[in-house]
Amino acid sequence: MRGIKSNVRERIARRAEQEIESGYYVNLGIGMPTLVANYISEDKVVVLQSENGLLGIGEYPAEDEVDPDLINAGKETVTAIKGASYFNSAESFGMIRGGHIDLAILGGMEVSSQGDLANWMIPGKMIKGMGGAMDLVHGAQKITVIMDHVNKDGAPKIVKECSLPLTGKGVVNRIITDRAVLDVTKEGLVVREIANGFTLEEVKNSTEPDIIVSPSIRYDAY
Amino acid sequence: MKRQFMDGYDAVKDIPNGSTLMVGGFGLVGIPEQMILGLVESGVKGLTVISNNCGVDDWGLGLLLKNHQITKMIGSYVGENKEFERQVLSGELEVELTPQGTLAERIRAGGAGIPAFYTPAGVGTPVAEGKETRVFDGKEYVLEKGLKADYSLIRALKADEMGNLIYNKTARNFNPMIAAAGKVTLVEVEQIVPTGMIEPDQIHTPGIYVQGLLEAVQEKRIERRTVREG
Numbered sequence: 001m002r003g004i005k006s007n008v009r010e011r012i013a014r015r016a017e018q019e020i021e022s023g024y025y026v027n028l029g030i031g032m033p034t035l036v037a038n039y040i041s042e043d044k045v046v047v048l049q050s051e052n053g054l055l056g057i058g059e060y061p062a063e064d065e066v067d068p069d070l071i072n073a074g075k076e077t078v079t080a081i082k083g084a085s086y087f088n089s090a091e092s093f094g095m096i097r098g099g100h101i102d103l104a105i106l107g108g109m110e111v112s113s114q115g116d117l118a119n120w121m122i123p124g125k126m127i128k129g130m131g132g133a134m135d136l137v138h139g140a141q142k143i144t145v146i147m148d149h150v151n152k153d154g155a156p157k158i159v160k161e162c163s164l165p166l167t168g169k170g171v172v173n174r175i176i177t178d179r180a181v182l183d184v185t186k187e188g189l190v191v192r193e194i195a196n197g198f199t200l201e202e203v204k205n206s207t208e209p210d211i212i213v214s215p216s217i218r219y220d221a222y
Numbered sequence: 223m224k225r226q227f228m229d230g231y232d233a234v235k236d237i238p239n240g241s242t243l244m245v246g247g248f249g250l251v252g253i254p255e256q257m258i259l260g261l262v263e264s265g266v267k268g269l270t271v272i273s274n275n276c277g278v279d280d281w282g283l284g285l286l287l288k289n290h291q292i293t294k295m296i297g298s299y300v301g302e303n304k305e306f307e308r309q310v311l312s313g314e315l316e317v318e319l320t321p322q323g324t325l326a327e328r329i330r331a332g333g334a335g336i337p338a339f340y341t342p343a344g345v346g347t348p349v350a351e352g353k354e355t356r357v358f359d360g361k362e363y364v365l366e367k368g369l370k371a372d373y374s375l376i377r378a379l380k381a382d383e384m385g386n387l388i389y390n391k392t393a394r395n396f397n398p399m400i401a402a403a404g405k406v407t408l409v410e411v412e413q414i415v416p417t418g419m420i421e422p423d424q425i426h427t428p429g430i431y432v433q434g435l436l437e438a439v440q441e442k443r444i445e446r447r448t449v450r451e452g
Contacts, residue, residue: 050392051322051323052248052249052251052392052395053248053392053394053395054391054392059450060448060449060450061448061449061450062449062450063449066444066447066449067391068251068442068443068444069251069252069390069391069392069393069442070391070392071248071249071251071392071445071446073248074446075248075249075250075251075445075446076446076448077444077446077447077448077449078448080391086389086391086392086394087394088326088394088395088396088397088398088399088426089248089274089322089323089325089326089395089396089399090326090327090329090330090398090399092323092326093322093323093324093326093327094327096323097323097341097342097343116346126301126307126310126311127310127317127319128299128300128301129297129298129299129300129301129319130298130299130319130321130322130349131298131299131321131322132298132321132322132323133321134321134322134323134324134343134344134347134349135321135322135323135324135341135343136323138342138343138345139323139342165347165348166346166347166348167347168345168346168347169345169346169347170346
């Protein structure tokens with residue numbers, strides 16, 4: 001079961017990597033989005049931002065390179081690439097809010113057809129805090145949410161209206177799940193790609209709002 | 223020449239009950255760890271603490287929590303601490319969660335004499351409830367207030383005797399803004415060097431914000447040691 005789960009995460013992460021263009025400055029959220037870094041093509045020049053004050057996250061350190069003063073926003077020890085820079089948290093979020101980050105890839109609990117995102121709290125459960133997510137969703141040029149298409153009970157995570165408290169209203173541009181790629185547009189949710197092993201019908205049935213099928217929809221896309 | 227303290231307790235022993243403290247750090251990185259231990263020793267109570275996180279159960283600000291020294295916490299992410307959860311649920315601890323960028327800017331504003339500012343973060347979410355909002359160029363923003371503190375406790379890599387500071391890597395985080403937002407700012411450093419030993423162009427925080435210095439050995443605990451294979 002664990003193997004299947006990790007395959008699904010890898011599939012989503014590999015598809016999400018295609019959103020990244022060479023030359024981009026990118027912020028990857030904590031959890032599954034962090035995995036995307038493992039799949040960034042060597043042909044692309046990409047600079048990863050970490051909101052705790054690092055532009056140019058490198059790979060994880062070798063045992064003898066671990067520096068306790070050098071972590072990513074998930075508090076993992078990391079390294080810095082050649083050409084990296086360090087800065088304070090106000091500058092970091094100035095960079096984010098000011099629209100200088102090309103793309104943010106974040107996790108999601110619910111996304112609505114209007115692009116509302118809920119990913120920080122479940123009422124009744126302990127509130128951990130929103131961290132930097134609420135700032136990120138308003139700052140990056142493009143917000144892509146990656147998540148499972150349905151929750152543990154099989155219920156849709158793409159919904160007409162979010163039932164959970166929002167992280168941001170009308171902020172999501174693209175949703176990538178284990179089943180499909182959908183865009184939030186003025187006309188509504190447009191399905192662009194269907195993943196291997198799923199049919200359009202299955203995607204429609206596991207998505208709460210009605211979806212528009214792109215004329216150029218791709219099947220078995222990833 | 224700034225005042226120099228002997229140890230963490232010496233630095234913080236005069237902080238009175240009921241003070242508002244700002245404490246630097248992101249996770250356990252860049253926290254003034256010896257001064258926090260000094261606060262545990264002083265037993266000061268009724269603290270309002272402004273810090274991005276609240277330590278872990280047995281290190282950093284978590285030690286003050288365990289000791290029931292904090293009554294209110296303002297931060298952005300407090301998820302690493304079971305005692306925190308217990309105290310919030312039992313009503314012993316008041317918590318105000320603020321988006322991380324808003325927190326950084328509120329502290330920056332407080333130190334820079336800006337009483338409030340508009341930001342898009344939190345619009346349409348529980349964070350904006352009860353706050354003024356305003357539309358600029360078709361986009362809605364929420365009014366957030368600057369933050370100040372009675373005491374700011376921060377950590378830097380190096381200070382000179384005039385209190386000019388240099389930070390190390392991602393241990394900079396909230397420390398520079400917190401330095402400016404405290405009425406009294408106390409800095410824990412790994413090394414105090416003679417004035418003139420730090421190039422003026424390399425200084426991250428000018429000494430004007432600093433009232434006291436403590437040179438201390440840092441434990442630098444790691445929350446998530448992640449290494450690559452091979």
